[in-house]
Amino acid sequence: MKRLSSLKELAGLRQSIATVRDTKKQVVNICGGTGCIALGANDVIKAFNEEIAARGLQDKVDVRVSGCPGFCERGSILTIEPQNIFYQRVRRKDVAELVQATLIDGKTVERLLYPDLTTGKKVIREAEVPFYTKQKRVLLAHSSRIDPQSIEDYLYFGGYAALSKALSAMKPEHIIDEMKASGLRGRGGGGFPTGRKWETTRHAHGDIKYVICNCDEGDPGAFMDRSLMEGNPHSVLEGMIIGAYAIGAHEGYIYVRNEYPLAVKNARIAIEQAEEYGLLGDNILGSGFNFHVKISRGGGAFVCGESTALMASLEGEVGEPRAKYVHTSEKGLWDRPSNLNNVETWANVPQIINNGAKWFAGIGTAGSKGTKIFSLVGKVRNTGLVEVPMGITLREIIFDIGGGIPGNKKFKAVQTGGPSGGFIPENLLDLQVDFDELTRVGSMMGSGAMIVMDESNCMVDMAKYFVTFLMGELCGKCLPCREGMKQLHYLLTRVTGGLGTIEDIALIESLCSTMWDTSLCGLGYSAPNPVMTSLKYFREEWDAHIDEKRCPAKVCKPLITYNIMANCPNCGLCVKACPVQAITPRGKKEPVVLDQVKCTRCGSCFDVCRLDAVLVK
Amino acid sequence: MVKLTIDGRQTEAKEGAMVLDAARALNIYIPTLCAHESVSAYGACRLCTVDITTRSGRNRMVTSCLYPVEEGLAVKTTTEKIAAHRRMLIQLLLARCPESPELKAMAKKLGADDTPFPKEDPAKNHNCILCALCTRACDEVVGQSAISFVNRGVAREMAIPFYNDSDACIACGSCFYICPTNAIQMTDKNGKRRFVMPHNTMEFELAQCAQCGRYHLPKRQIAWMAKKSGQPLEFFARCISCREEVRL
Ligand SMILES: Cc1cc2nc3c(=O)[nH]c(=O)nc-3n(C[C@H](O)[C@H](O)[C@H](O)COP(=O)(O)O)c2cc1C
Ligand code: FES
Secondary structure: OOOOOOHHHHHHHHHHHHHHOOOOOEEEEEEOOHHHHHOOHHHHHHHHHHHHHHOOOOOOEEEEEEOOOOOHHHOOOEEEEOOOEEEOOOOHHHHHHHHHHHHHOOOOOHHHOEEOOOOOOEEOOHHHOHHHHOOOOOOOOOOOOOOOOOHHHHHHOOOOHHHHHHHHHOOHHHHHHHHHHHOOEOOOOOOOEHHHHHHHHHHOOOOOOEEEEEEOOOOOOOOHHHHHHHHOHHHHHHHHHHHHHHHOOOEEEEEEOOOOHHHHHHHHHHHHHHHHOOOOEOOHHHOOOOEEEEEEEOOOOHHHHOHHHHHHHHOOOOOOOOOOOOOOOOOOHHHOOEEEEEHHHHHHHHHHHHHOHHHHHOOEOOOOEOEEEEEEEEOOOOOEEEEEEOOOEHHHHHHHHOOOOHHHOOEEEEEEOOOOOOEEEHHHOOOEOOHHHHHHOOOOOOOOEEEEEEOOOOHHHHHHHHHHHHHHHOOOOOHHHHHHHHHHHHHHHHHHOOOOOHHHHHHHHHHHHHHHHHOOOHHHHHOHHHHHHHHHHOHHHHHHHHHOOOOOOOOOHHHOOEEEOOOOOOOOHHHHHOOOOOEEOOOOOOOOEEOOOOOOOOOHHHHHOOOOOEEEO | OEEEEEOOEEEEEOOOOEHHHHHHHOOOOOOOOOOOOOOOOOOOOOOOEEEEEOOOOOEEEEEOOOOEOOOOEEEEOOOHHHHHHHHHHHHHHHHHOOOOHHHHHHHHHOOOOOOOOOOOOHHHHOOOOOOOHHHHHHHHHHOOOOOEEEOOHHHOEEEOHHHOOOOOOOOOOHHHHHOOOOOOEEEEEOOEEEEEOOOOEEEEEEEEOOOOOOEEEEHHHHHHHHHHHOOOHHHHOOOHHHHHHHHO
């Protein structure tokens, strides 16, 4: 690898990569993201390599490991080029057949194609899978083509062109103007205008300034940042270099959640490769601009994603937030001006520089521009990462892209924005998703987690679930959050346990109001959201728990009973399944007897019964 | 100097001063539990929350112990809403430390008789409200950091490392003096200084004055003072009264 010392040399390198690349070869692009790895992608990759070697096809076929295109639920997924065939749920045992049928005979293997959920018709091309058709993939556009561990791949697909443009044709002020004009708002949750943040940091006093990338992503069910960092780390890095140049920073940090080993690894490789090519380090591309990036692994708490806690953690202190009355862009890491942005925010930067602010501002709504990646999880048929233009409706995301609710169940709510986001009910499904609309209905954009709930979810229980999560993740520094969450949990447990009263609800409301107004950081003041939206939109469920001691969704254990019906033929399955021996047989063909005192309401009998002879009341 | 109004009164404060200081200079009462002039502001108790309107018209609630004064700021130290929040906060604390006389007195002052929340066993938190005054005093004033917080979230506790390693403690008692709820006890008896902390006890030897024979200072504190001041150890062999006598 040769260090590039001018823009011309970069252009030359790009050209030579293109000429070396053998476009006549067939390519098997296998997703190497964490989701697919969990489903056996490493075995599939190995099997392809072995099979191709065994058949002597090395000169005809390339096996490439790509980033995550987002359809993790269907892993292991792969595409074969140039035929452009999309295979899903591929296992090791399928590889020999794929090599023979597709790579050698040029046929498709029907059974590994994606079946359209409504028509059952097999879909051949990735772009025709309904999960992808309504998406607008800008940031994820190349993720199923690029090998995240190869800078040459990134360069081949136009990578670092934005950096060359910024360094050669744009002054720092000009870049900041462009960012401001684009309307990009931070993707980490707060939605603060990125250009304005850069400008403040640029103008802040101090010789040493930092740019930081927030890849802490601790929200349950969220994995957009992981996926970007694993799948296309150079796009994030390129954004950071451009940002540092605009801001006047020469040092940067990527703060990555320690539980993301592949993201840490790929970010590290990206930094090393960029340094070797002179795209990072001293005198970048001969421009005289210096910028160094280090990786710091996270402290292991959700709250470490909060800007001041993150900086404390980076300094080696305990990851606890502090008051932000003086902004971190003025006094952040080691009290120096520091610009923190989310992974996805950084990844948007090269796109804006390449395509222009006008192009970016042309996507989205009046107050929220561009695309947003959501991780769509929970009770939807297609779970995964979806990149959509701002302003798309919740209905389109959940029903068109997500394929609706599985098992013929009814949609109940969607939680956006992570554990402290609000629950949005069915009558708001046509809400246009953007920063302001989500806040207006009591939820938030957050980092983009989207958890779908159906009629089998109890909304009081869901509120309790998130309060329990946050109770374990908060730092404990400020009183309203620490003690408040403890009491909120206590009060919610009363309601789900059938002990709740109308006074409890009044107390929950005033407690939430105090937490909202007086907590030290965003964790404490957004934590009431799930509880308050549950109360606002699903009050009848609370009333059922309180007035009738009934859980309509049949979730809250103290409020339900399992009952054996008359059609039970004494097959014995439930007797064996019951972990506390609460079920005894009475004799041949006679329904078994369930001891309500012994029963722990685990639901095992209900799950094993094949005749619907167990009724939950 | 910065000009601002607090509860309608015009006042001036030094640049960088906090709203809490400016209010106190006017003899306006703002309840606090985690602020102290000897240590940096921290913002744990949130009782000092006030209502501010900036010159540009932005209105919000902030903690006065951490919010620096600014030109044209209009502060209301209490509103109905803030009074309700303070009552809620003190009620949360009363549930945590139900027997603390200091908290009960403050609750009364803030208009709360009792707490609507279940009271924890007093033996669980030993009146510690986690205000971090002791840890900040030990760190910022003494420079020893012998005590700190352990565990995260609702399990947070003030403790010494591993609950038993008191090597860094010089037994000076700064934590005892600064604690707003008497959660730390200190007694000198039979040549020993004994600390009863919320989650551990520690004992240290006291030194005897070479002249009057009185037990005066913990031996460790003497070593610390000698090191910090550069005076020889012998200088501290006699208690301060005996030393003063000589000087007279
Ligand atoms: C409790 C809490 C957790 C957060 N976690 C994250 C996170 O995991 N990733 C992230 O980018 N921002 C997170 N944030 C938001 C950050 O504080 C900060 O606003 C963001 O990183 C700024 O980048 P942006 O302007 O690009 O959005 C969190 C905030 C809070 C209050
Ligand atoms: S005195 Fe301000 S938060 Fe405690």
